[in-house]
Amino acid sequence: MTVQEVGQPRKRKEDARLLTGRTQWTDNLTRPGLLHVMFLRSPMAHARIASVDVSAARGMPGVVAAFSGQDFAAEQGSLPCAWPVTEDIVIPDHPPMAVDEVRYVGEAVACVVATDRYRAADALDAIEVDYEPLPAVVDMNEALASDSAKVHEAGNKAFSVTITSGDIEAAFRDAPVVIDRTYVQQRLIPSAMEPRAVMADTDGESFTVWSSTQIPHVLRVMLAVVTGIPEHRIRVIAPDVGGGFGSKLQVTAEEVLCLLLARKLGKPVKWGESRSEGNLTVHHGRDQIQHVRLAADSDGRVRGLQVGLLADMGAYLMLVTPGIPMLGAQMFNAIYKMDAYEFGCTGVFTTKMPTDAYRGAGRPEATFAIERVMDELAAELGMDPIEVRRRNWIRHEEFPYTTISGLTYDSGNYEAATEKALALFGYDKLRAEQADRRDRGDPVQLGIGVSTFTEMCGLAPSRMLGEANYGAGGWEHASVRMLPTGKVEVITGTSPHGQGHVTSWSQIVSDALGVPFDDITVLHGDTAIAHKGMDTYGSRSLVIGGVAVVKACDKVREKARRLAAHLMECSPDDLDFAAGAFTVRGTEQSRTIQELAYAAFTAHDLPEGVEARLDSDATFDPDNYSFPHGTHLCAVEVDTETGMVKIRSYVAVDDVGTVVNPLIVEGQVQGGIAQGIAQALFEEAVYDAEGNLLTTTMADYLLPSAADLPNFTLDRTETPATSNPLGVKGVGEAGTIASTPAVVNAIVDALRPYGIHDIRMPCTPERVWRALEGVRR
Template identity: 85%
Template sequence: MTEQLDAGLVARQIAESGRLGAPDGGHEVGRARRRKEDARLITGRTTWTDNIQLPGMLYVAFLRSPMAHARITRVDVSAARAQPGVVAAYSGRDVAGEQGSLPCAWPVSEDVVIPDHPPMAVDEVRYVGEAVACVVATDRYRAADALESIEVDYEPLEAVLDMTEALAEGGPKVHETGNQAFTWKFSGGDIEAAFRDAPVVIDRTYVQQRLIPTAMEPRAVVATTDGGAFTLYSATQIPHVLRVMLALTTGIPEHRLRVIAPDVGGGFGSKLQVTAEEVLCLLLTRRLGKPVKWTESRSEGNMTVHHGRDQIQRISVAADRDGRIRGVRVDLLADMGAYLMLVTPGIPILGAFMYNGIYKMDAYDFTCTGVFTTKMPTDAYRGAGRPEATFAIERAVDELAHELNLDPIEVRRRNWITHQEFPYTTIAGLTYDSGNYEAATDRALALFGYDKLRAEQADRRDRRDPVQLGIGVSTYTEMCGLAPSRVLGSLSYGAGGWEHATVRMLPTGKVEVVTGTSPHGQGHETAWSQIVADALGVPFDDVSVLHGDTAIAPRGMDTYGSRSLVVGGVAVLRACEKVRDKARNLAAHLLEAAPGDIEFAAGEFRVRGTSEGRTIQELALAAFAAHDLPEGFEPRLDADATFDPENFSFPHGTHLCAVEVDTETGAVRIRSYVAVDDVGSVVNPLIVEGQVHGGIAQGIAQALFEEAVYDTEGNLLTTTMADYLIPSAADLPEFVTDRTETPATSNPLGVKGVGEAGTIASTPAVVNAIVDALRPYGVRDVAMPCTPERIWRALGGDGAAAGWAGPTEPEGGAR
């Protein structure tokens, strides 16, 4: 099936060719530019929110509920107020009249229930960690000390922790309206016909465990006011969305509120939120007239940064004997936690269009029920709905392959959309514009040495080697570039999905770019500079990118959903094109030629067929001087552009994982990992590779290490980094990455987005590999995270179940 290659050698060759960058004088787009951002980040001159010190600043600390569910019968903050250094202390009731309700911007269905969500609990707490009171003091130690003097009486209520039990009649309710947050249905084709008389039906239930996003920078907020206007600094991904939502929530007029996202240390969706602490810090600075700062501790953050995933997925696949998929049915339970936060209910819906994956089929049916529990609310976490969907379909397709005694690659080949079939409208109604699944898969197989590893696997099985080898396949796609505004409207989302940019030539010929995206590690300053350098023919170093401050970049939709390049990068390009058009008119005027006779290349506008020209820098100065401008030409060389995509973008790829599983201890070692991704055209291969690496690591982490665990009382047990295991360098292997490239046809850059690809692809690759290793023992699933203990139990190490069952026996899903 594959050409045998030395994967290590190939990886090194790719690494070298990709890392050296293009020769000087080449195009900027496509070049492995080192990042502009790094100068401050590697020298400690960064402005994290917690670094900000303002005169007279006060420090806020929150007292948080130790109960998962309880009525608050009394809060007494008076003793805290008497503590040294304490300026104020408030209960939820003290701010009840002005704190409003935290917003949910995605009422997904007619039946959605959006409960009131006070930033500080007033009458009832519904998860451990919910804020019940706060202290404002002269330093952070005194604020923390004073929390101990606050008295709160709780009347315990029953915790609601299990989604299935929560939906049963007569149990305890999270909210008076009940525990069902919404139902959402979607279908295409005749699902009954697809399943009727299907020769093979694979029916599985998978659990997407609850995850804690764990950006390295804990959340922090600084709020200040001059009495009329307010400034909020926050470690946020969404300064623009935040400004609108805070204005609506607090009643502070939008034009009096400036939101700044300074340097932000990672987000992964966790900082795509309007948080209680942001609202309360604004209220506190309004009350006290002093700047206030709040910075969470990690253990506070693990409890109260929104969590991710937490779904129970029942997936059924109907297929013919030759492996052709007839239809897919999905019934999803999604844990909302205690409240609906900014886009909580929309997360599983983002996955609704992805359970069909890269496959053709006759019918698809999706049902989702959102469930309230007494846990921290869930919301966006890297991939947001799409990793869950990809996991389910890619796991199920491997099960189908096993059922039919087919190679998992072969089953995929029989079902995937071939490269000649693009654009292809899927059974879920999305039109995939471009892709080449065959090319990415062939490349991945070659880099991986697939046949050789399969031979080794057979050998180990023959020998009953206690260390078994497993091979996992994941051929994913995702919908990225969130999002066409009209589609968001049809899905009841509260805003659009456009992005904005301004490009302005300064008198000295330098360029300022204002972007509505809000990077927090993605390198937009570098990548946007590359786009502008090519579009305007200016040096890379002459471009500066401004972002993350609503007073400087007033319009934007911010950064999430692999949207920034696909939407925001295109907006930058569009603005450059407008600047170029203006410059062409000015050049034509100055050169006394018709605009149509002006050619533009390498930063210079020339009269066709002559050596007469003006550089764009000369034109910038001429526009500034305004001595001789065409009629009606305003004395500036700048432009705004807003881009609203017509379609999503659809990165895809093939990830292959080989694991060694020690059947005596349950330990898993990732032996090799190959990722071949097609993210369309590439602006900066260095940044793309970095995004892929990090994404893979997070997906592996879900497969092997991470889980937010609540006990039977609803206490979070994984509050620290000692309990919630994000992987270290020692836990992960080197990744072999490569790319194939089919440009997106939906945008002029041909780009598809890369922020989430690795995370979406890697989780099923790893779990498929583990299950593949253990199939001879009759194991057909291991719940995530696949810890040694779970694997050991699945193997019957605890005295139950499994023994050697033979290498290729199907488990009997066939009819």
């Protein structure tokens, strides 16, 4: 009996190569005669471009070409927005290189192509741009005022949407408790380990684009649409990609411009960003002002929830910019039952870098607001925050459950995850210590934060995406090739950039075909190899792509069964498949799948209608999202003299359904929690009143390292998803979604006796100290 691979903590096949530097990062690739591109970027948040003079740059040593936006105007098209969330949404023209007007600091206005990067950088200094300043628009509320300067001629409102379910007025009418809060989701910079890079080449007819992207397939289609180059003449390769967190779920100006430069010059070109350039011009995340009202009965039962968002779009709508807040539209109600729900959102243009997907994308924002406000409800009622949640959450026996916002949660067990988390955390003991510190007036106060989150994952059922007016489907594709020697090549349409698909997919295939783990390889990220795919984002890869692999394996097995039946002269129905072999029931006679692969290859004796291959393709399109959930508990110590917050302990019990590889799941949860903590305590992209980004380096934009984080205590419950045959739910975003409110709830819990009910994120020592100073006076 072979061991089942799914569930084994396999070390990742990818890691030996990645850790020893035998990698293929885009910026390390080269081509004969490669030229280097650098972009001159606007120092102004908003200005009319009177003139751009690149002539001096063209004469500099090593410079092959220099271009302004005017030089691309006829061919560069407009960067795409694939998610027009309303009929009347304003989608402004978005030229990859600015031609007449710049609308954020960092927007490309010219470029230099040179024989090396040093010369390109020197030549940038020789380009003269004459800007006529226009007013910056930085604040969303000011942007919506009638006398505001306009980012675009059509005004500063991109769209406005309201969704109502149930009788919201009745829910609030005479409600004994109404909690009314405004939260700020600060702007974040995704900060993938590998900065972006693009290389493009042409043979005069066709084009190849290498990019550090999460979405080679989507990019190929979009490059064709934007540039008019026929799709079949474009090949996109995503080599090793060092993280994305949504920031590489984009069709970028640099990708389009490098492709156009390869066409203009007939030569290979490459661009790679510096970290500071990336901070300015990688799309940003979050940036919402959330107005949340919650009505409840005096026993803590939630009656209704009203959410009003202002979502900062930045200067343009990029690939899914307007869809990001809408991904939260159905998640503010979270795991709680209620009678009525209203969601409103206005997308606002400002003269800042556009926002778009960032780990969790809309769902962390929603989860933060509801989990913060549930703690406020508990405080208002003098109730334990766990108890108030218990009184409102969907009980395990109520699944499947259709929520007030219209999603049907297929499975879950919030009670079980919470019980486990409370025990691991030592909840009661910590509460006792907290009471003791409060009594003693200890300058270091203890706070406990709760987050019982869920999220919608596995983006997404194509039908639902269609209903949401998204420009594509959400299926995924896989091919499984049985090689003549019995080895297996898996081709996936997902595009891993750190997730370890090569390992997990190998485990899945090993179980499905009975082939050893080490005999399986996984290919991805090249549109010439993986010819169909919808790529990797939204915790979708395993839930959709992994299931597509299973479906392809099913087909391989059925082909093999017919061949085996033919070779062993029996009916296919008489064959049992186990441990990689078909056995004629009740006999010793069997054929391994490897033998059958060879038999198909030689094709000496194939039955009628059976092709000379076992290879199979499959696509999978789920009926529903998946809904991972979990309970995260955080204890913080707040130094009331300095305002410093220290995380003392963190417990996370996640339910991500069936686990294919516990090591990978744990890695995702660890990293996710760290990233969510980073929003709570450290990160913020700060623009000044003139629209200058002040956080262009890591000295100003603080990312925590391992030294700044505690050890997390992780555990799981496993309630399999019913919406896919693997029972998996996705884990890429869970930690990030859950942890931010857990940390902030803990900080506020520590400070509540002082009369403090909120600290704006990131909860810096200075902000905590100022809040305390405010109440001490």
